[in-house]
Amino acid sequence: MSDPRTIPSIDELRRRPAAVALEARFGARATVDALRAAASRIRQSIASGTVDAGDPSVPTVARIEEAAAEQLARMFRPSLEPVINATGVIIHTNLGRAPLADAAIEQISRVARGYCSLEYDVQRGERGRRDAHAETLICRLTGAEAAVVVNNNAAATLILLAAVAEGREVIVSRGELVEIGGGFRVPDVMRESGAILREVGTTNKTRASDYAAAVSSRTALILRVHPSNFRIEGFTERPALAEIVSVGSRLGIPVAEDLGSGFLGFAEPSETTSVDALRDEPSAAATIDAGVDVCCFSGDKLLGGPQAGIIAGRASVVKTIREHPLMRALRVDKLTYAALEATLIEHAAGRAAANIPVRYMLEMSPDAILDRARRLAAALGRMKEWHVEIVEGVSAVGGGSAPGMGLRTWTVAASKSGMSAKMLAQRLRELSTPVVGRIQDDRVHFDLRTVRPDQDDTLLHLLETL
Numbered sequence: 181m182s183d184p185r186t187i188p189s190i191d192e193l194r195r196r197p198a199a200v201a202l203e204a205r206f207g208a209r210a211t212v213d214a215l216r217a218a219a220s221r222i223r224q225s226i227a228s229g230t231v232d233a234g235d236p237s238v239p240t241v242a243r244i245e246e247a248a249a250e251q252l253a254r255m256f257r258p259s260l261e262p263v264i265n266a267t268g269v270i271i272h273t274n275l276g277r278a279p280l281a282d283a284a285i286e287q288i289s290r291v292a293r294g295y296c297s298l299e300y301d302v303q304r305g306e307r308g309r310r311d312a313h314a315e316t317l318i319c320r321l322t323g324a325e326a327a328v329v330v331n332n333n334a335a336a337t338l339i340l341l342a343a344v345a346e347g348r349e350v351i352v353s354r355g356e357l358v359e360i361g362g363g364f365r366v367p368d369v370m371r372e373s374g375a376i377l378r379e380v381g382t383t384n385k386t387r388a389s390d391y392a393a394a395v396s397s398r399t400a401l402i403l404r405v406h407p408s409n410f411r412i413e414g415f416t417e418r419p420a421l422a423e424i425v426s427v428g429s430r431l432g433i434p435v436a437e438d439l440g441s442g443f444l445g446f447a448e449p450s451e452t453t454s455v456d457a458l459r460d461e462p463s464a465a466a467t468i469d470a471g472v473d474v475c476c477f478s479g480d481k482l483l484g485g486p487q488a489g490i491i492a493g494r495a496s497v498v499k500t501i502r503e504h505p506l507m508r509a510l511r512v513d514k515l516t517y518a519a520l521e522a523t524l525i526e527h528a529a530g531r532a533a534a535n536i537p538v539r540y541m542l543e544m545s546p547d548a549i550l551d552r553a554r555r556l557a558a559a560l561g562r563m564k565e566w567h568v569e570i571v572e573g574v575s576a577v578g579g580g581s582a583p584g585m586g587l588r589t590w591t592v593a594a595s596k597s598g599m600s601a602k603m604l605a606q607r608l609r610e611l612s613t614p615v616v617g618r619i620q621d622d623r624v625h626f627d628l629r630t631v632r633p634d635q636d637d638t639l640l641h642l643l644e645t646l
Contacts, residue, residue, distance in 0.1 A: 187219055187226075187240055198245040206252045214255075218247035263614040264639055268589055268627030270541045271579030275616065277480045277487070278579075279537040279632075280519055284485065287522035288515050298514045311502055313517040314490075317524035321444055322464040324492035328502050329479070329520065330510040334364050336476035336489030337438050341373035341401070343504040344434065344474075344497065348400035349378040351433075353386035355418065356405035366405055366438075375400070384416045388423040395431045402428050404472075406440035406462065421462070425471040434473035434497065439464060441579065442483035442490065444527055458482075458542070458577070458585070464492065473497050479516075481579040484538035485523035486516050537632070542577070542587070544629055550590040552628045552636060557592045559640050565597040566643075575629045591625040596646065604646075611642050 193199050193215050202211045222244055265275050280288075301308035311328050318327035330336050341350060350370060357379070359365045370377050378399070380390040391402055404424055421437065428435040445463035461482070467475045474493030479485040489510075491501055501507070512520075526532050532539045550570070557568045571593045574586035594617075596604055601619045608615040608624065617624040631639060 187223055187244070190215055190219070193219070193241065193244065196241070196245070198249070202245075202249060202252060206256055210252060210255065211248065214248035214251045215244060217251065218244045221247065261614070263616055264635060264642070265630045266615060266617040266626040266628065266639070268573065268575035268591065268618065268625075268629050269578040270538055270575065270630055271481050271577060272630070273579055278484045280486065281484065281523055281526055281536045283526055283535060284519040284522040287518040291514055291518040296514050296518075298517070310511060311507065314521050314524060317521060317528055318490055318492055321524060321527055322492050323468045324464075324475075324494075324498075326495040326498035327490060327492040328498055328507075329512055329517070330489040330491065330507070331512050331516070332480075332487050333438070333440065333442075333476055333478040333489040334369060335510040336491050337366075338369050338373050339501055339504055339506045339510055340436060340474060340476055340491060341370055341375040341403075342506055343501040344436070345376075345400035346374035348376060349394075349396070349398045350375045350401045350403050351378045351380055351391055351394045351399060352403050352405060353381045353390070353418070354379050355381060355383050355386055355416075356407060358405060358407055386418060388419040388427055391419075391424055392427045392431065395427075395433055399433055402433055402435045404435070404437040406438055421467065421470045421472065428473075429471070435471075436493075437462075437467050437472050437475045439467060439475055439477035441481045442477040442479055442485075443481075444483060444532075460585075464490075468492065474501075478579075479520055479523070482538060482577075483523065483527075484532070484536035486519040488512055488516055488520055541629055546588045546590060549628050552633065553590045553592050553626075556626065556628065556636065556640060560592070560594060560643060563644065567595045567597070569593045569623075571625065573625065573627065575627055587629065589627055589629050591627045593621070593623040593625050595623045607646055611645065613638070613642060615639065615642055 190212060194203070194212070199211060199215065202214070206214075222240055226240075263275060265272055267275075269275075271277050297308065298313075299308050299310045300306075314329055315327045318324065318329075330339060352366065352370075357366050357377075367377055376398070378394055380386060380394045395402075402424060404421060425435050427433075439462055441461060443458065443461045443463050445465055464475060464477055472493060474491060474497045476489055476491045477483070479488030479490055483490075491498060523536065526535050533543055534540060553570050557570050560566045560568045569592075571591050573589050573591045575589040576586060594604075595601065599607070601622045601624055604624050605617065605619055608617065615626075617626050619625070626639070628636070
């Protein structure tokens, strides 16, 4: 191997310290495959005369080892990785929606380390019910008689309709036949459930009398749907939930509401802008109090927990849903229950505003954000080629919650010499921990509302590496 262009055998390569280290990290089979692939590429380069396209002082064997290491790093890098969300969108669907509270993460760890009481009644020493977990807490927080959890709110809507209205009509306002992210359309879900859609009213105006007029012997349910990610303004009319419940009660038709966001309300009135942003957001407790027979909502939006669909309401209706054959297909696992119960405990104990990330991001004051923005801007301004300015802006609740409503904030608008905003945003995404900001006015804006305060130093360190 005196010639630096000599390609050693795979066995010889495996005995070298670099390959030994790769095998310890990635396993023998994957390392051998990567070494073979790298050696083959180098061999082809030698044959074509392009082997010296790199640094000619680097021996061929070192190039093989380097190429194999790069290939293995790419292959074994998880596609799901942490990112720093500096977009200012709190419930960012593309970035995993709600970050979990420390209590939820700790409970996942406790439950995941070993066996747990998922379907075992510890007190009785016999088989238990998986679907009983979290029910007591959900009922305490919403006032419902019973509750059950499935894997997301679309699933909750599906099984609710299938269990209560299969083969019969469900009355829905035309103004609520929405499509939300990922192509979820209410009419499509209703069709898949086996229920029959009965539209009433118009896009902009539906009255309680429209619901009453549509009731017939074929009617199984009146469904009210949260408009999610859009608002209808101007010449509009939508009956209060209590009016719809009154129609259902008078005519003997159950009423359900798809709440979407999972807002549990605020324990105490606050003077922060978050209350204004959520002033029209229906809470689960208010919906149950209005007299609906059943409602469903997300666990990973304003509730601030894991992805889940929560169904709460009268015990008889929840029992019908719980016993439906789809329940097994849509049920959640032990990790979801662990995170959800820990999150609900924070709400029940009055600690949500302090401990649940979505809640404290919502209630973070513009002044607090401005202080942090000034520190980041000052540090960036001292770095070569960075140009920064603090700009007043608006954060978004996101996740289909509080459409059209914003939270006052301050952003660090940044640019770097020789880079367009698009190029800078791409470089930010290529960092060891990707940083996602928003592009506006040909600059990348960092909104620290959605960056944890303990991540400020990490963010600065990452920016220093550009």
